[in-house]
Amino acid sequence: MKQLIESFTRQLRHALEIGERAAVTFSGPKYNNVVLAGMGGSGICSSILQAYVADKLKVPVVVQKSYTMPAFVGPDTLVIASSFSGNTEETLSVVRQAMKAEATVAFVTSGGEMLRTAQANSMPHIVIPSDAGQPRACLGFTLVQQLYLLHYAGLLDDAFKTELGQSINLLEEQAGSIKVQASALANSLRGRLPILYACDALAPVALRFQQQLNTNAKQLAHVNVLPEASHNEVEGWQQPAELFGKLAVLYIKTGYDHPRAQLRMALARPVLERQVQDVLEVEAMGATLLEQMLYLIHLFDWVSLYLAGLNKVDPNTTDNINYLKVELSKV
Template identity: 40%
Template sequence: MKKLIEDFSKQLNVALDIAAKAQLTKAAAPIHNIVIAGLGGSGIGGNLVSSFTYDNIAVPISTTKSYDIPGFVNANTLFIACSFSGNTEETTSAVGKAIAKGAKIVCITSGGKLGEIAKTNGLDVILIPGESNSPRASIGYGIVQLLTVFNFFGLTPSNSWDSIKATAALLDAEEANIIETAKVLAGKMKGRLPILYSDARFEGVVIRTQQQINENSKQLCHVNVFPEMNHNELVGWVYPENVLQNSLTVMVTTGFDNERVAIRMDICRNIFREKGSEVVDLPAKGADVIQQSFYLIHLLDWVSFFLAEINGVDPFPVEVINFLKGELSKR
């Protein structure tokens, strides 16, 4: 896992090479909506590209993380199936239903059953490397391909390749500082419940962090976003007192936070401290939403790795998930 995190900027550049060679075909009907299917490390890319393209996407985007698909899926839907292994049963089930609805389908995978379905049904497919055997550590491959698909179908005004290149350069330049910051933050999370908050636009980033702390650090983590948390969760900052007093609240901030959200965050910092939580700020770096998002993702990936070391666990295996899949295969 350490090597995979270290090589993240290289992964982005390899992903660009794959994108440049992608062979896609035109849709038979105009695209009126996008549905992205995927779970876990494969599925979080849908949340992130929704954020990246929020200001300029031409049609609405939905994500599905289930066996089923929305009722509106039809011939005017661009249905993108993301499965690193190609064997995610929920995603292959959803693809079968999208085929029956006549959607325009693109598969992003390293192969497996999804690759076979694509070949059998003549679907567009972009193959990504599967050697890492870790979907969550291969997130860059999927996100770059998703952005490439959007651009091919004319759903965004321009491709994001220049921003991805700049992101890789930013991460390389900041790597030493990123690692130092991550070590400090991981140390503060030892024996505590990490709570991360961000502006709603960066929900994908904090959800990704929750997943990484769950899988790499084998630890629970809680996340939510502003302003929604101000309308419900904030009231819950009373009990259980022992949990709140043994928590670390990380306020993820960016250059793209809504100005009213920034004020809300400022007010809430004091509320969290009054309830006994230590509060730290984590500001993003980068020139645009993509760069700032990937900066945070990379830094927080390192946090999950160092927290795994502190917890005395191997960040790579996910034994309980493998057990669950094994039990499912018997039924």
């Protein structure tokens, strides 16, 4: 896992090369809506993409992390299905329903049933390397190809390419400081349940961090989003008081947060500080939202790796996930 995290910028560069070389054409009608289908590492890429394009696309984008397809899907829908293995059962279920609804289906995968389906039906697809390592460490490959598919479909301009290049430069420039910051944060979260708060723009980044803590550090975490959390969860910081000593609050901040959401976060801080020892903060670096997202994703990946070391667990294993997959395959 350490090598995969260290090679993140190389992965992004390789992903750009793959996207540029991709021979993808779309012959369908003008798309009135987009559905991004995926689970786990692929699904979080869809959530990040949805947040990034929220102010760029003129059509609604829905992320689908389930077995079912929304009823509105039809011939004017673009469905982008992502699965590293190409065999994710929930995503395959969505693909079959989308094809039945005569939607345009495009794929990001390394192989499996999805690649066979795409090739057999001459459907748009981009193939990512099958030897890239753990699927959850392939965010760069999947996210970048999703961006390219939106671009080739005529929905997204090519500004993302420049932003990706800037993101790579930022991560390379800050490589040393990122590790130092990640190590300090990991030590602050050791032995505690991280409570992660972010505003809307960074909600999927916070969720990605939770997932990396789960899978790499084998540690639970909780995520909530501002401003919504200030309408309900803030009131819950009263019970059970005996647990508060085992909690660690982390504010994940960006200049893209809405000013009123920032104010709510600031006003909630004294409430939290009455119950926990420290309210930690991490602020994104970068000139664009994409740069800031990728900066935090890389930082938090290092945190999860350092926490795995502190927790004395193997970040490469996923025994509980594998158990569920085996048992599901029997039914």
